[in-house]
Amino acid sequence: MARITLDGIAHAYGGKPRSEQDYALKPLHHVWEQGMAYALLGPSGCGKTTLLNIISGLVIPSEGRLLFDDRDVTHLPTKERNIAQVFQFPVIYDTMTVAENLAFPLKNRRLPRAAIERRVTEIAAMLDLTGVLNRRARGLTADAKQKISLGRGLVRSDVSAVLFDEPLTVIDPALKWELRSKLKAVHRALDLLMIYVTHDQIEALTFADKVVVMNDGKAVQIGTPDDLFERPEHTFVGYFIGSPGMNLMPAKVSGSRALVDGAELQLGAAYLDPPKGGRVQVGVRPDYTQLSSVAGVPVRVRRVADLGRKRLAYVTLGAQQIVATIPPEMSSIGDQAKVVFDPGHTHVYVDDVRVAGAAA
């Protein structure tokens, strides 16, 4: 049980970094609170696995300090860190039974036999593995194997944190839900710090209390799923979270108005005009962009996609290609239509970072 602190942690593979580009993980400060579930979300190669391996000790960071509570563990070997990790592909010991697999970490730490047995029974019950305890682990399904991997971490009563490295990659879609709810249940029952790496936003948003969105070695936003959806702090978050991603359009902003390719948009707040700096964009999620036949900005409809639960229109506003939601009552859609942006959910970005406006 611990709080994990990243104090300026950064890493560059292969020694001394010469420029910003050389970092696989750029300097990061963050505190992981005991008992919380975090997700590290980002595209492949964004540094999330590197960060996870730094916490577990498989990678020693080139800069910064790693603290478990107040203890500096930056250079401590994996074995002494009390970390459990579940990998992308199930790691089980082929020749052992499920029970032997679960007992392995305890046996290596030379616990008395009775204590091992008690602990294995307890964890097996929690993970629904009691029925297969005496089966050889190799013959089991991928989801059972992942549960064994997790169980091997949980049997240790001194475990400070459980790390997951895309643990559902090889699991059948139908079983993913089940296993994920099992993880949630384990989290609630044991009150452990859990860190979950994934590139699947649904997985991240449903699992975690807080999501760390990473891109190109940087943590671009740390927040609750609601924050990420309603107030993306970075255009990358807007584009990466939500399906499809946020509509981002270059704009000229003055006061509470934005000009996009000649069309005028209302903003929910007033901005100093013009916002200082470089590239100005406005962003609205497709969920807050409604197609309409009466009022709004005129657009040309390129394509309509019926997703069953909702319908989306791919439209062109001037030179901008954006996505809008079609209201259920709107039936006939021609070439020309209008689009209404919800001013309260229209954000302004300067050089990809969200700027807050003053109340209008």
Place this chain on the structure above:
Amino acid sequence: MTGKPINNRAWLFVLPVLAFVLFSSIIPVMTVVNYSIQDTMGANNFFWNGDAWFRDLLNPSTAIGERFNDALFRTLAFSLVCLMVEVPLGIAIALCIPRSGWLVGLTLVVVALPMLIPWNVVGTMWQIFARQDIGLFGATLTGLGLHYNVTQDPISAWITIVVIDVWHWTPLVILLSYAGLRAIPDAFYQAAKIDGASRWAIFFNIELPKLQKVLVIAVLLRFMQTFMIYTEPFVVTGGGPGSATTFLSIDLVKIALGQVDLGNAAAMSLVYYLITLTVCWIFFTIMTQLERRRDA
């Protein structure tokens, strides 16, 4: 429901293979079978001899039976000794080869070098190498005061042949094991670190089980090759001193070409062939079935 189409033209496609197998295996083997059930007085006159050759061969109280028994025992012992040295040694060396970096290529080439040398060259090399007067190996051992003489002392001869085979063919086990080790994902080692496993525990619980499949292949290949060893003892010891290194293949050639005793030789070849096949089959079946049963 439609059944599978039945088309006899399929036989046509199999014909070339059948023709090839006919000339490469069936006809040569049947020639041997032919010799093994007949006797000849030369001049291409053959007499039906039934299973007499086989009965003699498998009866240890006959001269040929005793000879066959001794050679068979020697050959099996030789295979066993070679396997017991080469397999553990091969795995141990494979574990020492680095997993990445520029050293990998260099190490593998150096390790594989002995395998590229033809058998008879290996034999000649070692024959000179083992000589007491001018051979580095033989002269060194003698110089150290050890009793070493390939042509006079059976133990020296045996050790020399085993060392040659170990030197020549352990690289095969090393390469196979190394390939098997490289196929183990890093996550297994990382998980073992997290689980606090010792180096021995990693070897017995991760590496050895993952190597099992390649080791079955390695053991089969090494068994077949050592069981059929011919060139090295032929060149280095000539089967001696006495009959100390007269393995089945050497004895077979002596009987067939030295004594032109074709009936005995043919029966011996067939039994020899069947023993090799049976041992391999039993070993392979046990190893694969055992795994399947344990998984259930």
